[in-house]
Amino acid sequence: MTNVPTIKLNNGVEMPQLGFGVFQVPDLAECEAAVLAALKAGYRLLDTATAYRNEEAVGRAIQKSGVPRDEIFVTSKLWVSDFTYDRAKKGIDASLQRLGLDYLDLYLLHQPYGDTMGAWRALEEAYQAGKIRAIGVSNFYADQLKNLELTMNVKPVVNQIEVNPWYQQPTEVAFNQSDDVRVEAWAPFAEGQHGVFTDPAITAIAQAHGKTTGQVILRWLLQRGITVIPKSVHRERMVENMDVFDFELSPAEMQAMAALDRQESQFFDHRDPVTIEQIFGSSLKQLKE
């Protein structure tokens, strides 16, 4: 079984460099089976969210796995419909309850919209009370991150953002890293879009190392100092995606990967007003209740 190295976050907590994501696994039985298989394969970081509606399944798999709780790094996220101080306090407890846990290892603000400061204050209090070992953000651009840091007391440890061969975000990654905020890549495979698994340049590198294209992509991200959370419901792919710690891309190969950047999100531009309306607009009614 692959042993995944850990990194130290800016608050001293150790986090595995590679984990397992469960976005778009809404069927709870399928999610539970996938997480159980992932834990069996050796994954020790799990990434779920209130918005994925599968925290219960993740919690059940943790319980059934027999893996000691303190060996698993559990991440979840607060959705924008809970971005007020009062709602966030309840949202944190609701995540804990659905997961069946008495603490979370990492809890993130899922999006940079609405009353992020109020929600962050609730996360800070839960952190200080020992309910959450580390707190962070997701989809925050550098200016939004800096604004939060300057306004609030506890600095985020992680910023989970889209990073994959088509959208490499070198400037954002460099800013987070220079600010001692760990970058965690979501959609490291761009969810397979634009033939990422059959791209000729990535295939050539894979062949040179006797690895798969998926393994090359994860290795490239790890060598950029980025944590990865690939998702798969297939056991053999879970094993494959972990087996990335026994080879290294050369500087020329890293450059060939860098040349693939299309400099455009494969999903949403978080700064586009239409995207903001789509993600945040439907929560406004709830927030006013």
Ligand SMILES: NC(=O)c1ccc[n+]([C@@H]2O[C@H](COP(=O)([O-])OP(=O)(O)OC[C@H]3O[C@@H](n4cnc5c(N)ncnc54)[C@H](OP(=O)(O)O)[C@@H]3O)[C@@H](O)[C@H]2O)c1
């Ligand atoms: N913070 C955010 O806003 C945000 C947004 C999106 C995602 N995330 C997190 O990031 C995690 C990963 O992102 P993602 O799930 O969107 O996409 P992803 O990991 O880039 O891609 C997952 C897709 O790739 C396939 N796949 C996985 N390993 C493969 C392999 N070795 N060979 C071929 N195909 C493979 C999977 O298929 P099968 O499952 O059928 O194997 C699935 O269709 C999520 O699960 C979630 O935890 C966070």
